[in-house]
Amino acid sequence: AVCLKDLNETRGMGISAVVCADASCYGANFASEQLMKHLAEMLRSISEHIRIRAVTTSSFPVAECLRHMNNNLKIRASEGMHLMSVRQLDFTQHLFNGYYIGNEGVRDLDEIERMRKWCDDNSKSLHIVPNNSCLYCCPYYIYHGNVQSHLQDVVLAQNDPDKPVDRTAPCEQLLAKPENKVKILQGMW
Numbered sequence: 001a002v003c004l005k006d007l008n009e010t011r012g013m014g015i016s017a018v019v020c021a022d023a024s025c026y027g028a029n030f031a032s033e034q035l036m037k038h039l040a041e042m043l044r045s046i047s048e049h050i051r052i053r054a055v056t057t058s059s060f061p062v063a064e065c066l067r068h069m070n071n072n073l074k075i076r077a078s079e080g081m082h083l084m085s086v087r088q089l090d091f092t093q094h095l096f097n098g099y100y101i102g103n104e105g106v107r108d109l110d111e112i113e114r115m116r117k118w119c120d121d122n123s124k125s126l127h128i129v130p131n132n133s134c135l136y137c138c139p140y141y142i143y144h145g146n147v148q149s150h151l152q153d154v155v156l157a158q159n160d161p162d163k164p165v166d167r168t169a170p171c172e173q174l175l176a177k178p179e180n181k182v183k184i185l186q187g188m189w
Contacts, residue, residue: 007049016053019046021062022078036065043069056100063095079103079129080145085111086118098125104137106130135171136186144169 007017021039039062046052054074057063058081066075076098077083083092084105092099099119105111106128119126134141147169174180 004049007046011050016051017046018053018076019043019055020078021055021057021059021066022080035061036069039065040069054098060092060095067095074098074125076100076125076127080141084108086114089115089118089122089124093122093124096124098127100127100129103129103134103141135174135183138171140169140171144171 019042021042043052043055052073054076055066056076056078057066058078063075063077066073074097075095077092077096077100079100079102081088081092081100082102082104083089083099084102089099099115101112101115112126116126118124138144168176175184
């Protein structure tokens with residue numbers, strides 16, 4: 001209730017939201033009517049409390065569904081797609097109005113300049129997340145996304161409550177050691 005109250009107050013201030021629909025795996029529902037109905041209901045529910053400026057996703061079926069739901073909605077390619085070149089933007093221009101540069105690409109200023117020009121020439125927007133709290137060039141990124149996507153299924157499938165499944169991603173295990181905390185700072189600007 002507090003979150004909804006806060007959202008309602010920010011709406012009154014003219015603030016809008018960028019909604020993240022960025023699961024890396026939707027299982028058997030990846031392109032189902034059920035997923036699309038859930039997405040539509042989620043956006044309707046959120047929009048009751050705050051204006052939605054854009055939705056980010058790395059799912060092509062979700063992007064396509066959003067495009068059909070609302071032609072005026074800005075659909076942005078998530079930084080989880082690891083977009084770091086003009087070629088990648090060009091491949092997906094039919095789906096997205098904007099792009100988040102992949103975590104590994106936010107330091108390549110020459111390529112960012114080329115991407116910016118391409119976006120300007122194609123009426124697209126370009127964005128970065130400079131502090132995404134992920135390891136720079138994280139080798140666990142996709143695995144971690146899948147763990148998060150299937151967390152509920154893992155809990156439900158767990159057969160022996162006395163032997164819990166370790167659902168901690170390897171990057172979280174790495175960062176649990178105090179001497180490795182500096183690695184998270186190395187991934188930021």
